Amino acid sequence: MKHGVKFYGRRLGRSLRVHKTNLVEDLLPKLNFDIATCDVFDPHVLFPESIKEYVLEIGFGGGENLVYQASQNPEMGFIGLDPFMNGVASLLQHVDNQQIDNIRLSPLDARIFLEKLKPASLSKVFTLFLDPWPKQRHHKRRLVTSQFIDLCATKLKSEGELYLATDHKGYEIWMRDAIANQQSLKLVEEFNTEFTRPSFIPITRYEEKALNQNRFAHYFRLIKS
Numbered sequence: 001m002k003h004g005v006k007f008y009g010r011r012l013g014r015s016l017r018v019h020k021t022n023l024v025e026d027l028l029p030k031l032n033f034d035i036a037t038c039d040v041f042d043p044h045v046l047f048p049e050s051i052k053e054y055v056l057e058i059g060f061g062g063g064e065n066l067v068y069q070a071s072q073n074p075e076m077g078f079i080g081l082d083p084f085m086n087g088v089a090s091l092l093q094h095v096d097n098q099q100i101d102n103i104r105l106s107p108l109d110a111r112i113f114l115e116k117l118k119p120a121s122l123s124k125v126f127t128l129f130l131d132p133w134p135k136q137r138h139h140k141r142r143l144v145t146s147q148f149i150d151l152c153a154t155k156l157k158s159e160g161e162l163y164l165a166t167d168h169k170g171y172e173i174w175m176r177d178a179i180a181n182q183q184s185l186k187l188v189e190e191f192n193t194e195f196t197r198p199s200f201i202p203i204t205r206y207e208e209k210a211l212n213q214n215r216f217a218h219y220f221r222l223i224k225s
């Protein structure tokens with residue numbers, strides 16, 4: 001167990017098809033990065049000099065949001081973290097098809113990455129549909145806690161934004177409590193997809209899964225003032 005942080009999700013799913021295996025072998029090494037050798041990680045080392053703003057997505061899954069945000073904002077650098085290799089391979093396919101050059105990736109657990117990240121270096125953090133761990137005895141595995149929000153806050157610039165989303169009612173209530181128990185970020189907007197959804201975030205694979213099962217999603221937008 002590294003740094004006392006344990007990742008409970010899957011790292012591997014079904015075997016990858018040939019094209020995705022090739023992308024993992026050829027494209028991933030160009031986008032992948034590690035932070036093992038630095039004490040403080042400055043994201044500017046990942047991108048060309050012209051890029052001055054950085055956005056993080058934690059648990060990008062199939063990469064739908066990361067790819068959308070990166071293609072809409074070519075002047076910003078996007079960092080995606082997800083240890084699930086099948087998701088990484090899907091993201092690589094989008095990056096390759098759309099020739100996107102402002103995404104960098106790591107399989108690191110978000111908590112390890114955030115601890116080393118330079119303070120006040122991010123403009124936005126997306127954390128969408130992370131595992132809700134519905135059983136009571138697994139609640140301690142949930143990523144979003146007030147401490148996690150505080151940690152994100154230290155890495156956001158002034159006016160930086162944190163987006164949280166879930167389709168699990170219990171996790172929504174848990175997130176609301178976590179938000180209430182921290183003072184670093186201000187809750188400025190909520191969306192419930194029964195009525196409305198944020199127009200600037202695409203429907204990800206997990207939101208679509210929820211919609212197909214008649215479950216609505218809840219989004220929280222928080223800002224650092």
Ligand SMILES: C[S@@+](CC[C@H](N)C(=O)[O-])C[C@H]1O[C@@H](n2cnc3c(N)ncnc32)[C@H](O)[C@@H]1O
Nearest residue numbers: 009059060061082084109110128129204205206
């Ligand atoms: C349920 S999927 C949702 C994926 C995507 N955000 C979506 O909306 O379709 C959650 C993803 O978060 C990743 N994940 C869970 N805990 C994480 C952590 N501590 N750091 C980085 N990624 C994590 C998992 O590997 C998984 O791919």
